[in-house]
Amino acid sequence: MDLNGNSQEIAGLIHSGTTAAVVRNARTGTPTLPISNSAADPFSGVLGTGGASFALAKSGTGTLTLSGANTYTGGTTINAGTLPVNTPGRLPANSAISIAAGATFAVSTYANYTLGACASLTVDGTGTILGTNAAAITGAAGGTVSLGSRPIALVWGGASSGPDSTHPPLVVSQGALSLNGNTFTVVVPGTASGTGGYTLISTSSPLSGTVNATPSFAGGNGVGGGKTGVASISGHNVILTVSGGAGG
Numbered sequence: 001m002d003l004n005g006n007s008q009e010i011a012g013l014i015h016s017g018t019t020a021a022v023v024r025n026a027r028t029g030t031p032t033l034p035i036s037n038s039a040a041d042p043f044s045g046v047l048g049t050g051g052a053s054f055a056l057a058k059s060g061t062g063t064l065t066l067s068g069a070n071t072y073t074g075g076t077t078i079n080a081g082t083l084p085v086n087t088p089g090r091l092p093a094n095s096a097i098s099i100a101a102g103a104t105f106a107v108s109t110y111a112n113y114t115l116g117a118c119a120s121l122t123v124d125g126t127g128t129i130l131g132t133n134a135a136a137i138t139g140a141a142g143g144t145v146s147l148g149s150r151p152i153a154l155v156w157g158g159a160s161s162g163p164d165s166t167h168p169p170l171v172v173s174q175g176a177l178s179l180n181g182n183t184f185t186v187v188v189p190g191t192a193s194g195t196g197g198y199t200l201i202s203t204s205s206p207l208s209g210t211v212n213a214t215p216s217f218a219g220g221n222g223v224g225g226g227k228t229g230v231a232s233i234s235g236h237n238v239i240l241t242v243s244g245g246a247g248g
Contacts, residue, residue, distance in 0.1 A: 003054055005029045012037040013064065021045030021068075025054040030074050037062035037081070048072030048092070058083045058103075066090050078103040094118035099135040099170075101125045101157070106138045108174060113139055114146040121150060123170040126157035128202055130173055139175020146178040153218075154200050155187040162196015162242060172203040179209035179238075184231050186240060187219040193242050194224050200231070201238035211238060 005027030013035050015021035022045055025031060033047070034057040041064050047056060048071035055074030058064050063082045067090060075096040076083070084106035085091050093116035099105050101124055107113035115121060125135030139145035158167025184200065201207075215231045223229045226245030231238060 002026050003031050003033060005031055007031040007034065009034040009036060011035075011060075012039060012041045012062070013043045014041045015045040016042045017044075022049045023047045024050050026050070030054055032057050032074070034059060035064055036060040037064055039063075041065065042067065044068050046070055078105055082106050084109070091116065091119075096120045096122070098122040099124065099137070101127070101133045101135055102131055104130060104134075104136040104138055104173075107145065108138050108140045108143075110143065111140050112144045112146065113175070115148050115150050117148065117150075119150055120153070121147065122153040122155070124155040124157070125169045125171060126167050128166065128168065128171050130171070134171040134173070135169060136171045136173045137175075138173050141174055143175045144178050145172055145175040146180075147182055149180040149182055151183050151185065153185040153187060155189070155219075156193070156198065156200075157190075158198065160191035161194035162198050164196070165199040165202075165237070168199045168202040168237070170201045172201065172205075174204055176205040177201070177203045177207045179207065179211055179233070181210050181212055183212040184215040184238075184240075186215050186217050186222070186229065188217060188221040188223075189219040190221065192221040192224045193227075193229070193240075195227065195242050195245070198240040198242070199237045200240050203236045206236055207233050207238070209233075215240065 003025040053073040059079040082104040123135040127133030154169035
C-alpha cells in the first residue's frame, strides 16, 4: 500500500502471513495513515519501508497489534482503542507517541519496556477508567515501564483547584513505572490551576526514579498569578503541588 503523499483512512489493517506486506509513502510530505478499526487486527507487515515519512493514527474501539519492524518516522497517535506493540523495536525509536482519553498503549509482552531513546510522550487522559477516560500504558505484570529521561507532556482536564487525584492525564495500569529526571510540560487549556495538589500520573505500583521538580506550563494558563508548581513522586503517583500567591 502506497500513500503517495495523501492521508488515507482505512477501516482496518490485517496481515499475519509469511509474504511481505508493506505500507509506505513514496512521495514527499508527511501524510497520516488513520486506521479506524473495531475488531482485533494483527499486522505483521512493515509500516514505512522505503520512501518518505508518514504518521500513524489509531482510532476506533478495536485493537491494532504491530509485530513488524516498523520504520516510519512520523508520530504515533492513539485516539481510541488499544495499540499493542508485542516485541521490542516495533515502534521507531524517535516516534512521538500521543495517547488520548480512553485509549491504551499496551506493552505487556515486554518484561521491561523502555520508551524510545529519541521519543516523546503526550497524554490527554481525564480519569482512571480504562477504555473510557484514562490515557493508559499497560506494561507486563511484575515488569517495568520505563519512560527513560524523555520529555512528557500532560494535558490537564481536571479541576482548577486542588486537591484533585481523580483526573490524571496518564495511568500506568500494570507494570512498575520508572522515571529518570523526566521534564514535564503541563498543558492547562482551562482555568489556571489554583493552590493544591494535582495527580499527573497514577500507577498501580510504587514508582522508582526521579522527576524534574520544575515543570513548564503551556496552553495559555498554567498556574494562577504569583503561584509556583512543583512536580514530585508520592507513593504510586506523580503529583503537581501548586502554592504561593494570594487566594485559591
